[in-house]
Amino acid sequence: MGPVRRIVVAVAAISTATVASACGHPAPAKPVRQVIDVSEDACGQGWTDPHTGQQTFYFRNTGSNPTTVDLIDVRTGAISAEVPDIGPNTTRGTRVDVGGGTFAFRCALEGSDNALITGPTVTIAGPPAASAAAPVTPEDLYGPDKRYVDYVAAGLTRLAADTDILRDTVDRGDLATARTAWLTAHLDYERLGAAYDAFGDYDGKLDGRTDGLAGGAADPQFTGFHRVEYGLWHGESLATLAGPADQLAQDVHGLVADFPDIQVPLLDLGLRTHEILENTLRFEMTGDADYGSGSSLATAAANVTGTRELLTVLDPVLRTRYARLPQTMTWLNRFEALLETHHANAPAGDPASGAWTAVSALSPSDRQRLNGTLSQLLEYLAPIATICKPRKTFQ
Secondary structure (H helix, E strand, O other): OHHHHHHHHHHHHHHHHHHHHHOOOOOOOOOOOEEEEOOOOOOOOOOOOOOOEEEEEEEEEOOOOOEEEEEEEOOOOOEEEEEEEEOOOEEEEEEEEEOOEEEEEEEEEOOOOOOEEEOOOEEEOOOOOOOOEOOEOHHHHHHHHHHHHHHHHHHHHHHHHHHHHHHHHHHHOOHHHHHHHHHHHHHHHHOOHHHOHHHOHHHHHHHOOOOOOOOHHHOOOOOOHHHHHHHHHOOOOHHHHHHHHHHHHHHHHHHHHHHHHOOOOHHHHHHHHHHHHHHHHHHHOOOOOOOOOOOHHHHHHHHHHHHHHHHHHOHHHHOOOOOOHHHHHHHHHHHHHHHHOOEEOOOOOOOOOOEEOOHHHOOHHHHHHHHHHHHHHHHHHOOHHHHOOEOOOOO
16 A cells, blocks of 8 residues: 555656646745755855745764754854754754744864864844744753752652651551552652652662563562552562562662762753653553553653643743743643543542542543643653753854
């Protein structure tokens, strides 16, 4: 079926051009394929058709150094596009909304004495594009980073207390209470969002899955929340589960003790606004991270909380740089509200109580609605990583 479809499309294209010519109208012009050189010797060469509107640029690195290229307005420093780490002898494309301004391509070369090169300047008439954003400096992010670290520190304090409760209920042999305590503590962790990568080895110890473990759920390296979850919902005796629960509590307290010496990188603030919920779509909305509790939607709601906190601390940076921030918040609220429709018999604001619908029990229409809403939200979140990337040099 694939080859037939391609032939039909080709014939249709030829027929359209032929009819247009026969009727005395010129055939539609073929779009110019704009290939921009981003090498050390020719940064920004090749922009032969500068104009406003949506267009695709292809960046060709003919040099010997990996290169990151930005399209900048040289008067304001606003960035319209960025393509990172283009390897030697590589061509990569990106779709760009170009507005009016005085533009140049700027090439940042890794491992070169001539590390930052600005190409030829091109002036285009018209209003600036809404997607162009003023560059963010490290100084712009110090305040948001400090507020986020304070948020994580407070969350870790709650996590330690709730993990101790989980350990104690397992020790007492109280299955029902232990299950509730597990969900409370696990959601504490899932709200911490952007800090996961900064936690280093602790993240694998606390929230690792069985992926790649030869022994699966029985593998000695399977530890943390999902190991305890597996035992609580698969009939393991609480006496046997006391060891994993105690190890979980010890690892949490180890993280709490080490956190004052852990830095949340400035770059992570923007990156994680998209990546947290991207992982939610991949692991929670598929049920891949469910080890028996059926709480994937509760985890998704906790991930929304973590994302919302990031957007809150980044608001002073994004407010004047990202025109679609209001739509982003609208879709975040919409996704959160959809999740709550699958949370029964729970007091408002208490995701650890009541009953959550398991992902496997969702109807096809409910699953489609949740995934579609989250996918749209991720589209709005995607530009934030580039907008909030800290930049030291702009000229």
